[in-house]
Amino acid sequence: MIKLENISKSFQINQEELTILRNVNLEIHAGEFVGILGRSGSGKSTLLNLIGFLDTKFSGNYEFEGKKVGEYSDKELSKIRNKNVGFIFQNFALIETMNVRQNIEVPLMYSGISKKKAHHLTKDCLRKVGLVDFESQSVRLLSGGQRQRVAIARSIITSPSFIIADEPTGALDSKTSKEIMDLFQSLNKMGVTIILVTHDESLTSYCNRVIHLLDGEVME
Structure with a gap:
């Protein structure tokens, strides 16, 4: 589904070139639960922005x-991004002035589907x-765990090709983190492709495969 070949990404800062990604080669197949593991500054966020079609300025x-x-x-x-990618963030990124249903239906606002179908899809996501x-x-x-569940429901309502979860448990306690990771695992068993971006090595036990990033390079 996703194939990166010799991907590099650099920024120009004070007349110096700062390389964030170096010759990244990787493939992600439909139905996988992939972990991208690396410390702060390893290039994880840059890589996920690229995979999620948020950044198109790269070589490769x-x-x-x-x-x-x-x-x-x-x-x-x-x-393509709106149709194929579901994003989940550490800070949940919910709209505080909206209720749960309204937040979940945000990705459908410009889809042209009827309110009746939107409500049906929302109920199905809430059940999941x-x-x-x-x-x-x-x-x-809502509690932190409930807010993250709403964010997950919002990410799957368009039946995306894959979900990018960027440090999804970073703002949660250990018990709630386990509940959220168990939920990801159950969604993956339903066929949802998940790309988990984290610096927490303990979370990679949920993944089928782990990609290690160090200084912008894929190590294994």
């Missing part, structure tokens, strides 16, 4: 489902993340 070749990403316009990439009775609840009243 990125193929998504057999097509070169560099051949798409920014508008086309935006459509264990929040069936929270549809009308204000997100301000």
Whole structure:
């Protein structure tokens, strides 16, 4: 599904070139649960931005489902990103003025589907993340674990090709972290492809495969 060939990424800072990624080669197949492990500054965030079609300024070749990403316009990439990628962040990224259902339906706002179908999809996602009775609840009243479950529900409502989870348990206690990781594992068993980005080595026990990043290079 995802194929990176000799991907490098550099920034120009004060007339000096800072290389963030160096000749990265990797493949991620549909249905995998892949962990990208590395310390702060290893290039994890840069790599996930690239994989998630948020950054197109790089050297090398990125193929998504057999097509070169560099051949798409920014508008086309935006459509591909909205359709194919679900993002989950450490800080949940929920809209505080909306209730649970409204937050989950945000990715559907420009899809053109009916309200009836949107509500049906929302209920199905709430069932998958264990929040069936929270549809009308204000997100301000939710615990950290519940907020992350809402974020996960929002990420899967469009049935994306893959989910990028960026330090998804970083703001959670150990018990809640385990619950969230168990949820990811159950979603993966349903066929959801998950890319977990973390510096916490203990989380990689949930993954089928682990990619180690060090100073912008894939080590194994």
